[in-house]
Amino acid sequence: MEEIKIFCPATIANVSCGFDVLGLALDSVGDEMIVRKTTEKGIRITKIIGQDLPLETEKNVSGVAGLALLAKSDYEGGFEIEIDKRIKPGSGIGSSAASSAGAVWAMNELLGKPFSNLELVQFAMQGEKLASDVAHADNVAPAIYGGFTLVRSYDPLDIISLPTPAELYATVIHPQIEVKTSDSRKILKTTISLEKGIQQWGNLGGLIAGLFQSDYDLIGRSLHDHIVEPIRSILIPAFDDIKANALKAGALGSGISGSGPSIFALSKGEENAKKVAQSMKETYQPIGIDFDIHISKINAQGVKIIDIKD
Structure with a gap:
């Protein structure tokens, strides 16, 4: 070659x-x-x-x-x-x-x-x-x-x-604003409480167990961030609404993709992922910020x- x-x-x-x-x-x-x-x-x-x-x-x-x-x-x-x-x-x-x-x-x-x-x-x-x-x-x-x-x-x-469960799909909305990783890291706290750490470790272990067992409910219960998301989400317009509406549309869970501004949701099956995409679209259109939406198998x-x- x-x-x-x-x-x-x-x-x-x-x-x-x-x-x-x-x-x-x-x-x-x-x-x-x-x-x-x-x-x-x-x-x-x-x-x-x-x-x-x-x-x-x-x-x-x-x-x-x-x-x-x-x-x-x-x-x-x-x-x-x-x-x-x-x-x-x-x-x-x-x-x-x-x-x-x-x-x-x-x-x-x-x-x-x-x-x-x-x-x-x-x-x-x-x-x-x-x-x-x-x-x-x-x-x-x-x-x-x-x-x-x-x-x-x-x-x-x-x-x-x-492992990746066979029916797992991701939906991602990318608002057309830029959040630099270097900037988003600067606002993070350098220490966490033991209580928050225990919650986070439990969720990480639960998510990995859910992936191995193809347990979609366990995956959904584990997709929670008690440490970074509460701080970084303030940089993303309408984050809370996007997340809440994605869950209502059938997503297993939702959160910030990387350092943002993209927001992801994981769903069981492509049809649910499409419904989540529609909910994201309907949530963001009135805001006046351009966006892209991606639906993808893992x-x-x-x-x-x-x-x-x-």
Whole structure:
């Protein structure tokens, strides 16, 4: 292989009760990238369409992640990257993660897969560090592994793949405002009460058990965030109304996607997910802020190959 074209999925991080440790990959929205080998050492970003982002390698998350991979590789050449950027930065559905994860996944494929998925996550985290000042893995891990992932530990890094119930669907509304991850982290408290911690740990354990058992009621009972959502939700217009109406429409649970402003809901079955989407639309239309809505099955594969050239 000399060139590969890939789909890099959008992701939902935190998933209510799993701040910085839990994430899932979407199937209906994501970026596309073309990565090709070059004889020249290093990484060049030759084209970005869809968004106004820097082409300079060390200012672009895909370039920084790719350089981290090259630093650990014995490959003597380099890579060129083209990005069709379909996930808007600051959307809360893993824009920087898609570019970071997609770049290193494609490079690894072109090199014959010398690196494990865990190593690819470590490289991609360097792109996340450029974007948000924090090398978090809860977006890049599901983008690379697919499905739901749990970051059990950051030091040493330990990623656990979790099962996805067959009928689980996500609905995401993205208000056309930007909330930067770096800004949204600054408003978070650095300490929590023991009471809130116990509630959160119980919900995280319950959600993981629900995924393993395909227990949709347990999943719904566990989708509660007692720590981050009460603070970050003030940055998102009509958050409480969106969440309440999604639950009335049949959602199992709802919360902030990543750092926002996107809001997600999980539902059992596509029809329920569509009803939730309609409730979100009807809630947001009177506000006067443009928005996108995505309905997606959970993407169990992660990054996908679209085309290969030898």
